[in-house]
Amino acid sequence: MELVIPLSKHGEPLFRQVYKGLRQAILSGTLSAGGRLPSTRELAEQLGISRTVILLAYEQLLAEGFAAGRGGSGTYVSEGMGRSAPKREKGSAKLRLSRYGLAAADAVEAVDSPRRKTSPVRYDFAYGRSAIESFPLEMWRHILLRHVRQAPVREFEYGPAAGSPILREAICAHLRRSRAVVCDPSEVIVVNGSQQALDLIARVLVERGDQVAIEDPQYNGTREVLRAAGAKLLPVPVDRDGLNPAKLPTQAGLVFVTPSHQFPTGAILPLARRLALLDWARRKNSIIVENDHDGEFHYEGRPVESLQGLDTEGRIVYLGTFSRTVFPALRIGYLIVPKSLASAFIAAKWLNDLHSATLEQETLAEFINSGMYERYLRRLRRRNAARREALLTAIHRYLGERVEVTGDGSGAHIVLWPRERHSEDSVIARAASRGVGIYGISHCFLTKPSRIGFILGYSRMNEKEIREGIRLLGETL
Numbered sequence: 001m002e003l004v005i006p007l008s009k010h011g012e013p014l015f016r017q018v019y020k021g022l023r024q025a026i027l028s029g030t031l032s033a034g035g036r037l038p039s040t041r042e043l044a045e046q047l048g049i050s051r052t053v054i055l056l057a058y059e060q061l062l063a064e065g066f067a068a069g070r071g072g073s074g075t076y077v078s079e080g081m082g083r084s085a086p087k088r089e090k091g092s093a094k095l096r097l098s099r100y101g102l103a104a105a106d107a108v109e110a111v112d113s114p115r116r117k118t119s120p121v122r123y124d125f126a127y128g129r130s131a132i133e134s135f136p137l138e139m140w141r142h143i144l145l146r147h148v149r150q151a152p153v154r155e156f157e158y159g160p161a162a163g164s165p166i167l168r169e170a171i172c173a174h175l176r177r178s179r180a181v182v183c184d185p186s187e188v189i190v191v192n193g194s195q196q197a198l199d200l201i202a203r204v205l206v207e208r209g210d211q212v213a214i215e216d217p218q219y220n221g222t223r224e225v226l227r228a229a230g231a232k233l234l235p236v237p238v239d240r241d242g243l244n245p246a247k248l249p250t251q252a253g254l255v256f257v258t259p260s261h262q263f264p265t266g267a268i269l270p271l272a273r274r275l276a277l278l279d280w281a282r283r284k285n286s287i288i289v290e291n292d293h294d295g296e297f298h299y300e301g302r303p304v305e306s307l308q309g310l311d312t313e314g315r316i317v318y319l320g321t322f323s324r325t326v327f328p329a330l331r332i333g334y335l336i337v338p339k340s341l342a343s344a345f346i347a348a349k350w351l352n353d354l355h356s357a358t359l360e361q362e363t364l365a366e367f368i369n370s371g372m373y374e375r376y377l378r379r380l381r382r383r384n385a386a387r388r389e390a391l392l393t394a395i396h397r398y399l400g401e402r403v404e405v406t407g408d409g410s411g412a413h414i415v416l417w418p419r420e421r422h423s424e425d426s427v428i429a430r431a432a433s434r435g436v437g438i439y440g441i442s443h444c445f446l447t448k449p450s451r452i453g454f455i456l457g458y459s460r461m462n463e464k465e466i467r468e469g470i471r472l473l474g475e476t477l
Contacts, residue, residue: 001038005047014049015056022057026066026081037067037075099208103228110220110443123469124437127264127413127457132327134383136376144363155358161350162342163190163334164361170368171334178374179295180305181318181336189335189345190356193328194293194321195221197335200348201289201317202229204341205254213255215243217444219263219291222256235446238262240406242269245276254287255280259307261294264444264455265415266407274307281315292320294411296377299385304410314338322364324412325377332356332364384412390463391456391470398474413457415441418477424452427476434472 005021007014025031037043040058044051058075061067068078097105147155162168168188175181191197198221206212208230214223216235226233234249242262248255257277259269269277281288290307298304308318321333337345349355367373392408395416404417416438418427424440431438441453458466 001036001042002046003038003043007047007049014053015060018043018047018049018053018057019060022061023064023066026061026077031077033077033079033081035077036073037077039074099230100228103224103230107224107228110224121432121437122435123461123465123472125413125439125456125458125469126437126460127439127455128324129457129460130324130327131380131383131459133460134380135327136372139372140363140367143366144359147359147362147366151359151362155362159355159358159361161355162346163188163356164358164365166369167361167365170365172336174368174373175306175320175336178377179292180309182309182311183318183336187336187339187342189337189342189349190361191319191333191335191349192331192353192356193323194291194319194333195225196352197319197321197333198222198225198291200335200345200352201319202226202231203352204344204348205287205317206231210254211249211252213249213252214446215257215262216446217264217441217449218256218446219258219293220444222291223446226256233446238265238267240265240267241273242267243273243277245273245280248277248280250284252284252286254289256289256291257307258291258293260292260304261297261407261409261411263291263293264407264413264441266409266411266413268304268409269307274310277307278310278315282313286315288316290316290318292318293324295320296325297381297384297412298410299381299388300409308336314340317341325373325380326364326367330360330364332360384459387458387461387463387466388414390466391458394467394470398471399477402477412459413455415453415455417451417453422452422477424454427452427454431473431476434476436469436472436476438473 003021003025005018007017022031022037031037038046040051040054044054058067062069062075065078066081067075069075165185167190168185171188172183172185175183191200202225206226206229210231211234212226212231213234213236214226215238217238223233234252236243236247236249236255238244242259243257255277257269259274261268277288280286288307292306295306306318308316315338317338318336319333322330323333335345388408391414392405395403395405399416402419404419405414406417407414424442428438428440438454438456441455442449461469
């Protein structure tokens with residue numbers, strides 16, 4: 001136990017100073033009732049003074065009842081001490097925030113969405129969650145423990161800022177196969193989830209006042225990162241086919257898109273629009289940021305390849321995450337950047353947090369290289385497909401023509417658009433009163449939405465729960 005007791009060579013005797021320091025720690029609750037005090041030898045060594053001084057201070061505490069001795073065990077704070085001690089309130093100094101700090105404070109209501117329900121509901125259609133219950137955690141623990149036991153000492157030193165070489169190679173190989181991404185390991189940067197990827201993009205590519213085009217509606221994590229960076233946001237409307245390139249602004253240095261499963265509407269950007277977007281970026285000499293957060297999940301027809309795979313000029317910064325396919329607490333994502341930008345992004349990553357956790361990277365690399373990751377993805381796709389089918393069937397049965405559905409072709413959530421006018425908050429509240437958790441879409445818009453919608457995730461619920469939740473929602477509407 002480390003105790004801070006200021007001592008002075010002038011004034012009161014040292015034992016009184018030690019006694020007062022301990023007494024104050026007991027009264028303030030720093031040393032809790034029944035807690036063990038450090039031994040006299042230990043405290044004397046910490047403070048650099050004679051043990052006799054500490055013995056005198058302890059004798060005073062014992063005499064006044066602040067402490068009690070236990071034979072062969074040590075000295076303890078007396079029971080009942082510190083419980084009624086007045087708490088010291090700190091003042092509220094007016095401290096200055098930076099522009100970034102002010103922007104972050106303003107964003108506090110928009111981040112961490114969807115928020116966990118304060119009162120848990122029986123049928124929670126939360127989105128942006130992975131199917132943790134189906135992940136092979138025992139196998140993951142086995143691989144991780146083996147790496148902990150067998151890793152050479154150098155593995156516990158600082159690692160490369162860009163990430164573990166073996167993981168960068170594994171990510172690159174997987175994305176080439178599954179998403180038709182054109183890359184080599186030198187262009188891969190391992191980050192702490194896609195949110196850090198967005199933050200690094202803003203730091204490296206955005207100056208305060210820069211015009212940046214974003215989808216409307218959009219992922220609020222993107223919007224708030226850009227706002228904090230001081231960007232001027234230019235909303236581009238999204239329809240059933242995603243972002244409309246014909247409505248892109250004439251001047252924008254960057255555009256942020258989610259082409260494989262637009263967030264939140266779920267629209268899939270068709271090939272014609274993808275080519276038009278690439279043509280716009282070429283003409284305007286702009287950068288495209290492709291967020292492929294749900295690219296691994298596609299249910300009908302041939303999977304749509306990444307936008308990055310169509311780029312022939314090196315204009316796309318591509319980002320993804322394992323939070324949706326492995327588990328969120330892993331906090332491993334990746335950036336694929338053009339070679340011309342790689343050194344700047346790697347330096348920004350180092351400045352931000354040096355590097356991501358090494359052992360978890362090594363474990364994930366083996367998980368991918370052994371084929372376990374792709375086998376798990378196949379199982380997860382089949383499971384999500386069955387849940388999606390149960391969801392769409394239940395919507396058809398219990399909601400029918402009262403709603404329109406978008407986003408059912410890929411990803412792990414859909415959006416319900418009621419055809420009648422409703423209050424978003426009142427519908428959410430009424431649904432919650434029946435034990436159903438749904439989430440409004442209005443917070444995703446930069447402009448005023450023309451109608452309300454509700455985001456329903458289905459990766460964490462079984463088919464029976466989905467059917468019953470939609471039945472109750474049908475009664476609510």
